[in-house]
Amino acid sequence: MASKKAAAPPGAWTRYPCPYCRETLDSVEAVKSHVLERHAAESLPEPEGTVHITVNGQAHTLRVEPDWTLYYLIHDVLGLTGTKLMCDRGACGSCTVIVNGRPVLSCMTLAVECDGKQVETVEGIAAAGHPLIEEYVKHHCMQCGFCTPGFVVTAKALLDRNGSPTEREIREALGGNLCRCGTYPQHPKAILQAARILREAK
Amino acid sequence: MKKFTHISARSIDEAVAALRQYGDRACLIAGGTDILGKMKDDILPRYPEALVDIKGIAGLEFLREEKGSLRIGALTRLEDIAREPRIREKYSALAQAAGRTASPHLREMGTLAGNLCQDIRCWYYRNPNNRFPCLRKGGGRCYAIEGDNRYHSILGGSVEGGCYAVHPSDTAPALVALNAEVRTTKRTLPVEDLFGVDVARTTVLDSDEIVTEIRVPAPKAGSRSAFLKFAIRKSIDFPIVNCAAMIACRNGAVASSRICLNAVAVRPYRAAGAEKTILKKRIDEPLAEAAGIAALSGAKPMGHNGYMVQVARVLVKRAILACAG
Numbered sequence: 001m002a003s004k005k006a007a008a009p010p011g012a013w014t015r016y017p018c019p020y021c022r023e024t025l026d027s028v029e030a031v032k033s034h035v036l037e038r039h040a041a042e043s044l045p046e047p048e049g050t051v052h053i054t055v056n057g058q059a060h061t062l063r064v065e066p067d068w069t070l071y072y073l074i075h076d077v078l079g080l081t082g083t084k085l086m087c088d089r090g091a092c093g094s095c096t097v098i099v100n101g102r103p104v105l106s107c108m109t110l111a112v113e114c115d116g117k118q119v120e121t122v123e124g125i126a127a128a129g130h131p132l133i134e135e136y137v138k139h140h141c142m143q144c145g146f147c148t149p150g151f152v153v154t155a156k157a158l159l160d161r162n163g164s165p166t167e168r169e170i171r172e173a174l175g176g177n178l179c180r181c182g183t184y185p186q187h188p189k190a191i192l193q194a195a196r197i198l199r200e201a202k
Numbered sequence: 203m204k205k206f207t208h209i210s211a212r213s214i215d216e217a218v219a220a221l222r223q224y225g226d227r228a229c230l231i232a233g234g235t236d237i238l239g240k241m242k243d244d245i246l247p248r249y250p251e252a253l254v255d256i257k258g259i260a261g262l263e264f265l266r267e268e269k270g271s272l273r274i275g276a277l278t279r280l281e282d283i284a285r286e287p288r289i290r291e292k293y294s295a296l297a298q299a300a301g302r303t304a305s306p307h308l309r310e311m312g313t314l315a316g317n318l319c320q321d322i323r324c325w326y327y328r329n330p331n332n333r334f335p336c337l338r339k340g341g342g343r344c345y346a347i348e349g350d351n352r353y354h355s356i357l358g359g360s361v362e363g364g365c366y367a368v369h370p371s372d373t374a375p376a377l378v379a380l381n382a383e384v385r386t387t388k389r390t391l392p393v394e395d396l397f398g399v400d401v402a403r404t405t406v407l408d409s410d411e412i413v414t415e416i417r418v419p420a421p422k423a424g425s426r427s428a429f430l431k432f433a434i435r436k437s438i439d440f441p442i443v444n445c446a447a448m449i450a451c452r453n454g455a456v457a458s459s460r461i462c463l464n465a466v467a468v469r470p471y472r473a474a475g476a477e478k479t480i481l482k483k484r485i486d487e488p489l490a491e492a493a494g495i496a497a498l499s500g501a502k503p504m505g506h507n508g509y510m511v512q513v514a515r516v517l518v519k520r521a522i523l524a525c526a527g
Contacts, residue, residue, distance in 0.1 A: 022212065049208075066208035066253070069238075089239050091438055093307055102281075102310040108238050109311070110231070112208050113255055154307070175437030176305025 019045040051115040055080065056124030064111040071095045071106035073114075074121060082122040082149045086178075093177035094150040096157075097121050103157035105176075122149035125156050131197040132156055132190070139190035143181035151177050155191045164195055203241050207252040211259055214412060218387055220254045221410040228252040230412065232277055233312035235304070236320040243330040247339040262414060265289075272418040276315035280373070281306065283314060293418055295427035295446045299376035302431045305438040315413040317373045318384070318396060322404050322468060323440055324354065324367030337365050337401055352506040353442060353465075356498075356514070360399045360468035366504065368465045369397060369404065370440040375462035375470050376429050377416065379446035385415040394462075397469035404468070422458075425450035428524035430517050441465040443510055445473075445517035449485070449525035456480045461497065461521065463514055473497035476518050485526035487519075494519040 016025045020039040025031045039045075049064050055078060064073060074080050074097065083106060086094040090108040097106045098120040126133050132152055142148045151174060158165055158173040165173070170188045209228075211217035221228050229250040231237050237253070240246055256262065256277070263277040265286055272293060274283065283289055284301030303309055303317060326334040326345035335341030344364025346354045354366040377393040384396050388411050398406045407413070421427060427448035433439040443466055449459040459480055461473040475496035483489055494515035501511045 066206055067203040088242060090235050090308055090311075091305075093305065093438075096307060102279075103307055104311050105235075105307050108235050108308075110208065110234065110238070110253075110255075113210070113231075113234075113257060115210075173306055176307040178438070 049112060051112060053111075053114050053117055053119060055119045056121060056127065066110070066112055068111040069107055070097065070099075070109040070111050070114055070119070073111040074106060074119070080121050080123050082126075083153075084146055084149055086146065091178075092147070092150075093154060093174075094147050096150040096153045096177070098153060098157050098160075101157070101160065103154045120153070120156070122152050125152060130156060131194040131201075132159070135190040135194040135197070139186045139193070141183050141186040141190050143183060147177060147179045147181075151179070151187055155187070155194070159191070159195055159198060163199060165191070167192065203238075204244070204249055206241075206250055208255065209252055210255045214256075214259060214262075214387060214414065217254050217256050217259065217412060218410050220252065221412075224252050224254075226409045228254055228409075231255050232257055232316045233279075233308075235308050235312050236316065240321065240328075243328065245328055245330065245332055247332060247335075256412065267420075270420045272420070274314055274416045274418070276413045276415060277313045279310055280304075280312050280314060280317060281309035283373075284309065292421065293380060293427065295376040295379055295429040295448060296373065296418065298429040299372040299431075299444070299446060302429070302444075303372045308438070314373060314416055315384075317371050318377070318393070318416075319405055319407070319413065320371060322367035323370040323465075324365075325350075327367055337361070337363065338367070346504070350506060351504040352509075354504055354507055355467045356501045356503045356507055356510045357467040357471055358502045361401045365401055365468060367468055369467070369469050370465055371470070372429070372431060372441060372444055372464070375444055375446040375464040376427070377418065378462040378470050378472060379427060379429075379448045379460045380418050380421065381448070381460060382416055382418040384413055385417065387412045387414060394470070394472065399469060421448060422450045424452060424457075426525040426527060428521050430521050430524070432513050432517060443513045443517055445514070445521045447518075447521035447525050449480070449522065451485075451526075454484050455482050456485060457482075459522075459525075461493075461518060463497070463518065466510060466514055473518055475499050476522070480522060485522060487523065490519040490522040490526075491515075493522055 016031050053060050074083050084094040086092045088107050090105045095107040096103050099117050167188045170191050209220045231253045262275045264275040280300040280303050290297040326336050334345045337344050346366040359366050382393045396405050429446040431441045431444040433441050445463050447461040450457045459477045461476045462470050464470045476493035479493040479496040497518045498511050503511050
């Protein structure tokens with residue numbers, strides 16, 4: 001019987017956490033009286049697996065499963081199909097998105113771990129009128145174009161941190177992106193030009 | 203991926219309690235770049251029932267110099283370590299190793315403690331859908347002995363009957379060379395002693411133990427460190443062999459040195475032979491070359507990986523020369 005259980009040792013995991021404040025209690029009864037006492041006036045707690053995530057400036061509150069990746073959430077749930085999935089093992093860079101300023105691989109990030117995060121995808125970069133998009137088109141940095149969103153997002157993260165990167169810095173930053181068509185030489189040209197446009201606009 | 207429970211720990215106590223509750227059926231997740239790949243490929247004979255996320259624990263991501271040592275929180279990202287000017291200058295081997303790991307994206311995600319605690323590399327062990335039931339999975343044999351072993355151990359198996367897999371960490375040899383120590387929820391131990399030769403594990407940590415911090419003592423005056431990596435590609439690749447060295451010189455001669463190779467065995471390999479060869483001598487090219495040969499004197503290459511012995515010798519030589527300046 002739960003009520004007969006001895007008090008849990010400090011830090012022990014009990015199966016009776018308060019759904020509001022995560023305080024752990026000894027029994028279901030204890031949780032009930034705790035909730036009535038402390039949280040009676042609050043609205044219902046969010047179900048487990050709820051994440052608050054801001055994608056391209058738009059806030060979403062979504063229920064996610066533990067095994068959903070951030071890629072699945074962005075591409076399949078939110079329908080932002082610009083983010084592409086190629087290797088699904090973190091080895092190609094196609095699924096790159098910016099999370100809190102860092103370029104990360106959305107295929108190797110669990111959606112449930114993105115609660116409270118700011119995510120930026122290639123759609124957001126295009127909507128903001130970033131010069132990278134125009135320069136990528138002008139410099140023809142793609143053949144099949146499947147890897148391109150990953151390159152653009154990685155380049156955007158680089159330009160956010162470093163407004164005047166050298167060609168070497170660009171090559172190093174893009175080191176995690178693979179392009180099967182071999183368009184590599186064009187990318188630094190487009191990014192250098194975009195950086196120039198951004199600097200002039202300031 | 204198959205279904206699992208996700209537990210988001212808010213404190214170390216909560217994470218430890220969750221690990222205890224699940225016994226060895228739970229795994230920790232921080233950067234996730236190794237564990238998620240293993241789960242997607244379904245290579246684990248015992249698929250974890252729960253993942254315990256420790257990213258939400260405050261106070262585990264920091265980088266600071268204190269009382270002559272560098273303190274790095276377990277959750278500190280590799281990219282932050284590689285970019286930090288103080289580390290590049292004073293603890294160069296660590297900055298170079300962190301900067302050569304995987305790809306920029308993976309370094310933005312992956313943590314230092316995760317890089318140390320990652321699982322071994324072997325294409326039989328890692329083959330998708332658990333195709334090769336090898337020794338590590340409770341099977342009867344090591345497939346690398348008779349199979350294609352071009353990326354396997356050149357220093358023998360880890361246990362009787364095999365496991366010729368290699369430890370692929372880039373930061374591990376750098377931390378061994380820099381004489382760093384690991385702090386966990388239970389103990390403090392040198393990085394060198396963190397790696398286990400047990401067939402079921404790669405570290406000596408218990409299933410409910412969590413690395414919290416890595417401490418690197420400030421290098422002695424007059425010492426230098428360097429890290430070198432040989433891989434097929436410059437980015438997004440594991441090492442075929444890597445080597446880190448820290449050498450302190452006095453009056454032009456080597457006063458002390460620590461040289462460590464990795465990806466040559468199931469755990470980082472301290473090149474004691476090389477350290478002995480250069481002690482109290484002035485570094486020049488012939489000496490560095492002799493040290494490289496001495497470092498690998500105990501090598502037992504397999505059918506396809508004899509080339510790794512030569513690569514390792516050259517890396518030891520170049521690392522020593524890089525420390526000499």
